[in-house]
Amino acid sequence: MSTTLTGAPVSPGRAAGVVVTMPAPVPEPPEATTGPSEADDAVSRLGAASRAVQDRLDALAAQATGTAADVLAVTAAMAADPTLASDAERRVRESGATPERAVWDAANALAAQLEPLGPPLSERARDVRDVRDRIVAELTGVRPPGVPSPGHPFVLVAEDLAPADTATLDPEAVVAIVTSGGGPTSHTAILARALGIPAVVAAKGADDLAEGETVVVDGGAGIVLRDPSDAEVEAARSAVRVEREFDGHGRTADGHRVELLANVADPAAAQAAVAAHAEGVGLFRTEFCFLGRDVEPSVEEQVTAYRGVLAAFGGRKVVVRTLDAGADKPLPFVTADDEPNPALGVRGLRTAVAHPEVLDRQLRAIAEAAEAEQADVWVMAPMVATTDEARAFVAACERHGLTRAGAMIEVPAAALRSRWVFEHATFGSIGTNDLTQYAMAADRMLGDLAALSTSWQPAVLELVRATCEGAQAHGRPVGVCGEAAADAVLAPVLVGLGVRSLSMTPRALADVAAVLAEVTFVRCRELAQVVLAQPDADAARSAVRRELADVLHPLGL
Template identity: 50%
Template sequence: MADPTQPAPPGAGLAGLGVSQGRAAGPVVRMAPPPVLPDPRQVADPGAEAAMVVKALESVTADLRQRAATAARDARGGDNAAPAGDDAAEILDALAMIADDPMLREDAEAAVHGGLDAPHALDTAFTHHRDTLAALGGYLAERAADLDDLKHRAIAACLGLPMPGIPAPGHPYVLVAEDLSPADTAGLGTDVVALVTEKGGPTSHTAILARGRGLPAVVACAGITALADGTVISVDGKTGQIGVGLTDEAVAELRRNDREERDRLAKSSGPGRTADGHPVKLLLNIGSAADLRPGAEGVGLFRTEFLFLDRKQAPSFEEQVAAYAEVFARAEMVVVRTLDAGTDKPLPFLGLPPEPNPALGIRGLRVDRVLPDVLDTQLDAIAEAARMTSADAWVMAPMVTTPAEAAAFARRARARGLTRVGAMVEVPAAALLADRLLEEVDFLSIGTNDLSQYTFAADRQHPGLADLLDPWQPALLKLIAFCADAGRAAGKPVGVCGEAAGDPQLAPVLVGLGVTSLSMAAVCVPSVREELSRHALEDCRKLAAQAR
């Protein structure tokens, strides 16, 4: 008998990159197109046109700040708070800062005085700033889409049109768009059951906020915007599969199954264990205290750079101490990653110059080569926050490549009283010398996202190379095994903190390879815990051998 939750007719599906697990179904509702620029007109009064530019930018800024305040208020709303409310507020505030940027306003005003009317002056200024970001590639290229959204909002305000935003059809639906801006994603209502975009990548704001809300999401899905509004589709946020042409009965069945599965997993609790009691710590990946959730055994990856992505001035020692202490006070153990910054994931206050190939340039621990004071201040702040809270604070450096780098980092961290010092394994050189690294540090944490990228020479943002970035690739598993074997020989823990750690099917394989902890988005913890509980350690080892 055919499964009624599968799409009909067979073979009618689309596929993209699954970035937030879960399954949902519903009718497609597409985002409204951006405002269309009218034909250029003669500028009779440049002063009046410049005033229109300023008013439009102020309107966008005010709207975003109001929405940020609403998101922050919702996040403080107790049991009914939106899980990603604080993230949404921070993102909306950051967008408001961009819209309020004096350089952007000055560029638009200069375009007016160069002869353009207000809408075309805004288009020119935003496009210039966007092209600058896109040319830098990597993380900055993804942020270029944010400027597109702000441009559309500003032009709509200038033309007296409604601001572009999320549709409100009055019923549950799957939101489909070419791309989603942070402002759009942060403003999603409860009637949105899933997200699918034609563009985007796994580190986009869409992916981050969707995971925070537990909302199924698929990005880089070619052809999705060609579907007509009202087309009923299914969305699998884990596999990236989109089923087209579901019946009403199939939709109801899929929703019922998903609801029952979520309810069942919500009852999951306790530490990570295999069926025969072998312990596997289940930890969280977080960007701030707002990401902390019950049900995990601590934090396996505190991405400290998320606190400072949009800062134009370096955060002070006192600011950093406060941010770290807030997390330390609320978690059993915290593994802090020092700033993972560079020209592919920029921190403006660092002032790093553009590079022709950012992924192979000054990033992660390598920033210390040019700005050593940044790491010194951060280590001082982490140590002080740990002392204030009596936290079980671990610290690790990103992009460690050689044993010498690991040793130098460990000396500086231990000199400040930090006793659990580790290194991230994100490049093959570090994996191949894992035993040497563990002579210098106390633990390793494998970042499978970057380790895949560097192992297979495949840009982790490229949707056309998803098969090479599959964490089931035997070459990647072999590198993970090198690290785990080294950890077992040294008697030191080796964890995984990349997206692979949150894959329930892969978790037993990683444990079978010898990994001692898995760190993931909070929404993934229950399903990983349950899957591990179904396998004895020896079964995990057999699965690992098969996968390799």
């Protein structure tokens, strides 16, 4: 008889396969020491290993696009992080530690500093340990971390996946992912969805899954079947996801328009969005030309970078988010490195208080890029919390001739006071990842909190409703650009709450469009009321799946 494991559903689809577990972690080096005369050689070996790891990750990043490229670039930069490198060198010279022991202890110390800081910065602790293992493997000649390659399709099972591993997954080989840790907005979840790999995270009992056993994974329902029957395996294998195409026009069954847009981070991702027939860009992350730099890019550099994205969407909307520095994206020219809690610190628009010139130059660059291209450019600021912040940002945009200036709604205060925010902001975009973690006070990386860290939480959806009602008082449109927008089952609920556009990974466009095309706007509003009447996220998700069973089952969702 089958046994069912339950977890957080993060990437839809059904698959069956044999379990392959991640290899054992790189072993901890012994507490060995070197003599003073060997210090220079040890430091040289340490530097060479760090550069080798960085070069390898940079090469992978160059072959990737979008979120995967960003993740790999950040991990590569961490391999050369001066904080990690200088501490490791100090341990070699002062304590006589071997280079592998020095980097092990230095990385553990850095991770221990990051973990108490709360998300998203605490998520970097996982990256630090991944880099640690890669450098130690390089120094000791053992197998580096990485996804197994057994030579046949398989279900990958792990406690969690390092971002660099997730970013390099091959969907042809990995038919599904199951983790015991992580959460609905972890890198594993985001990248699995972008790759179209069915995934369940924070699955209770996943650590007991044995190498070689056969399981069935339902990423839409959040379940893993152990000891499935032959019929269950065959049903999963025959339920190959239909390769749908989006026709470029999002609407409900009765013709109510819903803009279906793409989240992009660079020109390559913009091309992928065009290929998926996205109606435009709902979130253009501009950090790609700022990250990994000690100094701010010039206006000219920014103009060139932005034009690469705008050129792909001539005549269509592109929503440009201004620099979202701080927390997990520290930049030396706008953020401090000694904040006690960066997730609640100077990040996003707040960096403009001390460094207004950086925002001013970015707006100038956006305006010049918009003038040179044919895209319909809208601009929004991250981490808007008050009416005064919205007013000041809109005024700054107007000084550069940018008349479509909006606010990201990620802070519960902004959602609750949206009527006043939208007196100034001409549109809003709800970042559900941050809105959820701030509303629920839950670290999105902790598997133990996965039930809290989901946009299906009725409390979070109440904040979405409040935002839309505040915007409607002024005739302002509101979209969603967080991971919730890529959930095809949640999409009708968001539309019913008043959301007018959804921006997501390009791969999700066809599924979201297919569901919306099967429901009327009236039914969307009814589903919204059903969700708000539920006591918790599981009840809300289950209620909508029951209500939409006639739609979801034929679509394989």
